[in-house]
Amino acid sequence: MNNLPNIVYLNGSYLPVEEAQISVMDRGFLFGDSVYEVVPVFGNNLLRVDEHLTRLQNSLNRVSMVNPLNSKEWAEIFSQLLNKNQGEDRAIYLQVSRGAYPVRDLSIKENYPATVFAMILQVTPPDxxxxxxxxxxxxxxxxxxxxxxxxxxxxxxxxxxxxxxxxxxxxxxxxxxxxxxxxxxxxxxxxxxxxxxxxxxxxxxxxxxxxxxxxxxxxxxxxxxxxxxxxxxxxxxxxxxxxxxxxxxxxxxxxxxxxxxxxxxxxxxxxxxxxxxxxxxxxxxxxxxxxxxxxxxxxx
Ligand SMILES: Cc1ncc(COP(=O)(O)O)c(C=O)c1O
The missing domain is CATH 3.20.10.10 (D-amino Acid Aminotransferase, subunit A, domain 2)
Structure with missing residues (x-):
C-alpha cells in the first residue's frame, strides 16, 4: 500500500485516490482516447519539465485535443501535488482524456471538457x-x-x-x-x-x-x-x-x-x-x- 498515491488531482479538485472517480463514458476508458506524461522528481525538482510539457503538447496536437491548461496551471498542480504527497524520489503521472460524451461514438465533438488527472508516484531510487x-x-x-x-x-x-x-x-x-x-x-x-x-x-x-x-x-x-x-x-x-x-x-x-x-x-x-x-x-x-x-x- 506504501506505493499508492494518496492525494490526486482530478478536474480541478485534490482528493484521496479512493474518492477520485470518472464516468464510465470517459473516452479514455472506452477508447484509450487520452495521452499522458511521466515527469521524474528528485528532491523537489522536476527533471526536464519543459520538455515533458512540450511532448505533451505534441501528443495533444497529434490527436486534435486542446491543452486544457497552460504551463503555469500545470506547474501549480505539480507543486500542490508534491506538497500533498511528500517523498524523496517521485514522479508525476498526468493524463488528459477527451472527456465523457453522452453516447459511445468514435467521432470527435467539440464542447466536451477534457478529463484531467494527475498523481504522484513514489519511486524507489535505483540500487x-x-x-x-x-x-x-x-x-x-x-x-x-x-x-x-x-x-x-x-x-x-x-x-x-x-x-x-x-x-x-x-x-x-x-x-x-x-x-x-x-x-x-x-x-x-x-x-x-x-x-x-x-x-x-x-x-x-x-x-x-x-x-x-x-x-x-x-x-x-x-x-x-x-x-x-x-x-x-x-x-x-x-x-x-x-x-x-x-x-x-x-x-x-x-x-x-x-x-x-x-x-x-x-x-x-x-x-x-x-x-x-x-x-x-x-x-x-x-x-x-x-x-x-x-x-x-x-x-x-
Ligand atoms: C514506448 C516508450 N518509449 C520510450 C520511453 C522513454 O521515454 P522517457 O525517457 O521520456 O521516459 C517510454 C516511456 O514511458 C515509452 O513508453
Whole structure:
C-alpha cells in the first residue's frame, strides 16, 4: 500500500485516490482516447519539465485535443501535488482524456471538457548493485502503428509485447520492425560499438514515427556529447544487436539499464560479454551526477 498515491488531482479538485472517480463514458476508458506524461522528481525538482510539457503538447496536437491548461496551471498542480504527497524520489503521472460524451461514438465533438488527472508516484531510487547486474531481453516483432511519437494511453500493444517478455522469463523486449530496431516496450534503445553510442532516429526515413522521443534518450545524448563521446542517431539493423559491445534501455523511471543477455546470448564480446560495459558505467555515472545537481538546485 506504501506505493499508492494518496492525494490526486482530478478536474480541478485534490482528493484521496479512493474518492477520485470518472464516468464510465470517459473516452479514455472506452477508447484509450487520452495521452499522458511521466515527469521524474528528485528532491523537489522536476527533471526536464519543459520538455515533458512540450511532448505533451505534441501528443495533444497529434490527436486534435486542446491543452486544457497552460504551463503555469500545470506547474501549480505539480507543486500542490508534491506538497500533498511528500517523498524523496517521485514522479508525476498526468493524463488528459477527451472527456465523457453522452453516447459511445468514435467521432470527435467539440464542447466536451477534457478529463484531467494527475498523481504522484513514489519511486524507489535505483540500487546500483541491482542496476549494474543488468537485464535480459528478447527481440519481438514491433506490430504497433506509425504514430509512436504520441504518448497515448492506448498501450495494449505494449502490454502484449511486455507479456511476451514475461512468458520468456526475461525483463523486457527490444522491438524490431522490418529488421530494424525501434525501441523497448516502455523505453528507448542504445547500442555501443567501438566507442561510439548509437540510437535510432526519432523520425524514420519514411517520415513515420516509429518510436517515442524519450526525454531520457535526449538527456543521455546531451550528457554524452558534452563529455566528447560520439553519438550517432541512425537506423540500426537487428543484426547489429548481436555484434554490439553494449546495449542499454532508457526511460524516466528506469534511467539507463544495461542489457546483458539478448535472446539467451551474452551481450558484448570477449571477457566483457554478459556484464554491464565500461561506456554504460561512464554515462550512468554522468547521469547520476546530473541528478545530484538537480536534487540540490533550487530551480524547478
Ligand atoms: C514506448 C516508450 N518509449 C520510450 C520511453 C522513454 O521515454 P522517457 O525517457 O521520456 O521516459 C517510454 C516511456 O514511458 C515509452 O513508453
Amino acid at each position: 546500483m548493485e541491482v542496476v549494474s547486474a543488468g537485464i535480459s531481453v528478447i527481440t519481438v516483432d514491433d506490430f504497433r502503428w506509425h504514430a509512436c511519437d504520441i504518448k497515448s494511453t492506448s498501450l495494449i500493444a505494449n502490454v502484449m509485447l511486455k507479456q511476451q517478455a514475461r512468458v520468456a522469463n526475461v525483463e523486457d523486449a527490444i522491438l524490431i520492425r522490418k529488421g530494424m530496431v525501434t525501441e523497448g516496450t516502455a523505453s528507448n534503445v542504445f547500442l555501443v560499438k567501438d566507442g561510439i553510442i548509437l540510437t535510432p532516429p526519432t523520425v524514420h526515413a519514411t517520415g513515420n514515427q516509429l518510436l517515442l522521443p524519450g526525454i531520457t534518450r535526449d538527456l543521455v545524448i546531451e550528457i554524452a556529447e558534452k563529455n566528447t563521446i560520439v553519438v550517432q542517431q541512425r537506423e540500426i539493423k537487428e543484426t547489429e544487436l548481436y555484434s554490439a559491445d553494449e546495449i542499454w534501455m532508457t526511460s524516466s523511471t528506469r534511467e539507463i539499464a544495461p542489457v546483458i543477455r539478448l535472446n539467451g546470448e551474452a551481450v558484448g564480446v570477449g571477457m566483457d560479454a554478459g556484464v554491464a560495459g565500461e561506456m554504460w558505467k561512464r554515462v550512468m555515472d554522468l547521469y547520476q551526477q546530473h541528478k545530484l545537481l538537480l536534487r540540490s538546485s533550487n530551480e524547478q
